[in-house]
Amino acid sequence: MTRWQPDARGRLAQAALELYAERGFDGTTVADIAERAGVTERTFFRHFADKREVLFADGDVADVLVEGVAGETPLAAAIAGFAAVGAVIQDRRAFAEQRNAVIAASPDLQERELIKLASWADAVRDALLAQGVDPTEAALAAQVALAVFRSAFQRWLTSGKDADFARSIRETADALRALVV
Amino acid sequence: MTRWQPDARGRLAQAALELYAERGFDGTTVADIAERAGVTERTFFRHFADKREVLFADGDVADVLVEGVAGETPLAAAIAGFAAVGAVIQDRRAFAEQRNAVIAASPDLQERELIKLASWADAVRDALLAQGVDPTEAALAAQVALAVFRSAFQRWLTSGKDADFARSIRETADALRALVV
DNA sequence: CATGGTGATGTCAGTTTCTGACATGACCAT
DNA sequence: ATGGTCATGTCAGAAACTGACATCACCATG
Missing domain, CATH: 1.10.10.60 (Homeodomain-like)
Incomplete structure (x- = not known):
């Protein structure tokens, strides 16, 4: 018994x-x-x-994030980290949608979401630091990569059932380049 | 009486x-x-x-923010909005420092800070929309501008007593351009 | 001057979140 | 069988918030 x-x-x-x-x-x-x-x-x-x-027990997502940080430039590396998380999220789209709707309906939950995302950005920043990137540059790259991730996530959600997260990331990164020029 | x-x-x-x-x-x-x-x-x-x-009754700061949104490109306009807020903050540096220290010491307060900043980014996005900017572009520009503002704020705080916020913004914007290239 | 409305505050009871301290009992190693 | 461990239960209580009603200086109006 x-x-x-x-x-x-x-x-x-x-x-x-x-x-x-x-x-x-x-x-x-x-x-x-x-x-x-x-x-x-x-x-x-x-x-x-x-x-x-x-709603925010992400388990080992932070590890996936950090391990994904690699690329030609600091910004590319940071974005790659978030792209790795995107691949995980993509495998559970229905869950991601429901969870997102619940969070969107509650300011309290949005607060927690934001600080979780901020901690992801901090993890990416630390990963960049460990790769020898200048501290100020690393912090900015991590924050900008987070902005790209958030925008890409929205794009992915609104791009239909079979959207590809990696594609959304690439498109958003392109949009960023267009913005900054 | x-x-x-x-x-x-x-x-x-x-x-x-x-x-x-x-x-x-x-x-x-x-x-x-x-x-x-x-x-x-x-x-x-x-x-x-x-x-x-x-700790977060900012009064009419959001108005200053929105009125400051103007510039050659969407990103420049968004950053200009945050720069307008920076000018206000600069006038009360001692207060900003104490408040920042208090917030940095409490995760609960950091959560609230993040959602306040997010609402600022939303206000900037809406201002860009009102100026005819493409929705996706406006959202991304607002988020990136927020990242610039946050990085610039840290830079300003650590740049000594008489640091110029506008200068910190310019330097951070330059760093962003260098990152994206 | 009297009267009545308004608005900021006080008082109080109640719900909900969250914590500390201690008890229980199935499971496991010896 | 015996004792330790660990997840859970039980209980009391602090603190964050909310709703309902009371108070009373102030002010407009007749």
Whole structure:
């Protein structure tokens, strides 16, 4: 006789995404999420630091990001890092869409999203630093690459069901070059 | 006999900045802030939506930003908008430094800072749209200009007491051009 | 001068988020 | 079998916020 069902964390994450989609972030209490997942509220807070974080457990995405940082120039390298993340996201488009819709509907979740993206930019900056890039240049390249990623993500979402993330990145990078000239 | 001292809102903002600097954001309760300002906790929440917002009442900065959006190219126009804000910030350097230090010390405050900056980028994007710029191009230009602003702000802070914000912006914009080439 | 409306604040009760401390019991190594 | 470990449960409480209603200086109006 097992005392608890396995993967409480996964059930909590799933329940949270569903409830945020059904009733909105504000209309959902942590007690609701815990109940649907079949655990107590206290267990929720053992797995996730707060009510928002449950949507942002990216696992090892940061590793993918950092390993992808390589290229001819610092900016190209930074963009390549984000492109690697794009490839991961592309494999779960339906999830990405639902999650994106939920976040777009809640300022609280947007805040958390922004700081997560900022931490990605910091990781890219650090990767560039490790490759000997000048600190100021690395920070700027990471921020600009993030801007490209965000724009490319929107482009990918609005480009239909079978859009290619790498293509969206390339197109956005081209648009950037056109802007700066 | 006046029933209350004037400018409760201003006193709350001042008390909050002081206390966040003294004890940190987490170490400060809204009751602490209200007490120092000589009002009740309820009054705090009438003036500010939440505990973070008290540091982010920028007043008419968004107007300055939008009015500053003008230039030869969309990116130049977007950067000009942020440069206009820079000029305002430059006039209150000591305040900017203290506020920046307080925010840097708290992830919660950083989140709010990021979403405020994002809303600035959205305002710039809308201003570009109003000038007939292509939507995708406008969004990207606004995001890139924000990256330039953030980098320029750091540069300005670390460039000594009498640094010129406009100069930091120019230098960062030059760095961007060098990156993209 | 009286009267009544307005607006900023106070008071208070309640919900929700989040934390610390301690208890439980299945599982595992010895 | 015995004891340790680890995920979870239980409980109490602090702090962030919200809604409803009360107060009373001030001000316009007759």
